Amino acid sequence: MLSPLELHLGLRYTRAKRRNHFISFISAISMGGIALAVLLLITVLSVMNGFETELRDRILGMASHVTVSGSDGVIEDWSTVADQVREQASGVAGVAPFVSGEGMLRSGSDMSGTLIRGVLPEEETAVSEVSTHMTAGSLAALEAGEYGIVLGAELARMLGVGMDDTVDLMIPQATTTPAGIVPRFRRFTVVGMFEVGMYEYDRGMVMIHMRDAARLYRMGDGASGVRLKLDDMFDAPRVSDRLQGRLPPGLRISDWTRQHASFFHAIATEKTVMFIILSLIIAVAAFNIVSMLVMLVTDKQGDIAILRTLGLSPRSVMAIFVIQGSLIGVIGTVIGVFLGVLLSLNIENIVPLIERLLSTDLLSADVYYISQLRGELHLEDVIQVSILTLVLSFLSTLYPAWRAARVQPAEALRYE
Incomplete structure (x- = not known):
């Protein structure tokens, strides 16, 4: 003492x-x-x-907590898979289908590679926060058959485009024409721009309506998969493991802790x-x-x-x-x-x-x-x-x- x-x-x-x-x-x-x-x-x-x-x-404002996708890149009956996910997993706050792919955007002489995400606007708000980060237009402006596109703000600045401008979207799938084999492309109209504050998405992602994306990639009524948002993001590994043994074979299940672990x-x-x-x-x-x-x-x-x-x-x-x-x-x-x-x-x-x-x-x-x-x-x-x-x-x-x-x-x- x-x-x-x-x-x-x-x-x-x-x-x-x-x-x-x-x-x-x-x-x-x-x-x-x-x-x-x-x-x-x-x-x-x-x-x-x-x-x-x-x-x-x-990342999780744009990506999903859990993703269920087809082993061959396509799920023909995605609505049934979405219903099964809701039944088998607890704590699911939202489920939305998507079509994903890669492409090339062109506006005049400016070109840029991009990730393409086809979404259903009314469903997408349940699994991502992109609608709350719109700087122009809205996600709801995407309508099937109208070929509208929503760009990241950095990508729009790089291409020098604004609202109601048009851009050409080319995808790495060929189309045979009398002139030979040419890349498949479609002209889209800019109906919105978002800025989430993460360069990876603001510079390298575009969103189009899922029906337009499926038509572009020739998926019919299918989708690349469904995305899940959970009440507790840290519960993703448990939900992923649970779904792995309860969903039909031929589906791949991953969660954000694996996709962005690095x-x-x-x-x-x-x-x-x-x-x-x-x-x-x-x-x-x-x-x-x-x-x-x-x-x-x-x-x-x-x-x-x-x-x-x-x-x-x-x-x-x-x-x-x-x-x-x-x-x-x-x-x-x-x-x-x-x-x-x-x-x-x-x-x-x-x-x-x-x-x-x-x-x-x-x-x-x-x-x-x-x-x-x-x-x-x-x-x-x-x-x-x-x-x-x-x-x-x-x-x-x-x-x-x-x-x-x-x-x-x-x-x-x-x-x-």
Whole structure:
């Protein structure tokens, strides 16, 4: 147990005296280093959490939680499969058919490859959020036989087209004509544009009516598959496994955790690596406590000797310097946690401000997939960082405190 004397002396040594301004300066540097390291670690972890959540939301706003598709690329009776899915799986919030493929869009001399998704507008809103991200027109404007098309905003800008303009859509299936074999194509009218904030979709996806897509790909009344949206996205692996054994053979079932696993594994790995690297900054700041306490022990050898002659035990002397070093760690951690939490909660406002001041785009959508950044603070991250910092601060006090406890009064007072 710590006595009031040990606590009093430990706290007293943290205050500046006329003789040891340099030591007090080193103490302030150590405290500031710990605060800065904690601030950076909490902020980076918050940004990584926000990036992961934002990426997942953007992906799942366009992709499905679970996808059931035909092994040969076509499901002839998709409505029956949709009914079976609703019966066999619990927690299904929506089911919608789709036709998928690849093609080439052309407007004048501009061309671009694209992913094609044929949808039923009235069903699509149950499984995706594209209708809430329309910047022009609407998804409901897609009508069978009218050959309307909805483009991503970045793709529309690249092609230089707007509402009611026409684009030529070519698909990698040939048509035999008297002039020879030519790619199959159809002219579409732009009836809408969307911007979900994820470059992969805004630049590389178009939507057309499912009937038009089926006619273009010669699927008849079939579809490529059905897409499911669940009440709990993290329940997708369980639902996928359940459907695998209950739906008719010849169907392929996948979920978002498998389709986009590489993205989220990469983010998790990067978060772990950043935690380790920034933890080393905390360790460096803790080493400053070691150097500060070693200099303080050297400076206070006379005081230590006098305390020992008055009956203070080596254990109590050690406790005095452990208290002083730990106090620096505690204050630095508290300051760092406060500033880190404050910065993490306001990162959405700070990043745009920096971009305006520097007149640059810190988050290029074609590089980082998303164009906006938000912080997502997790209590467990704050607790882990705080515990790590306090433990390193405490460990850094042990060697200097042990040296102080070994000071021999006679040797220290010989030249006093």
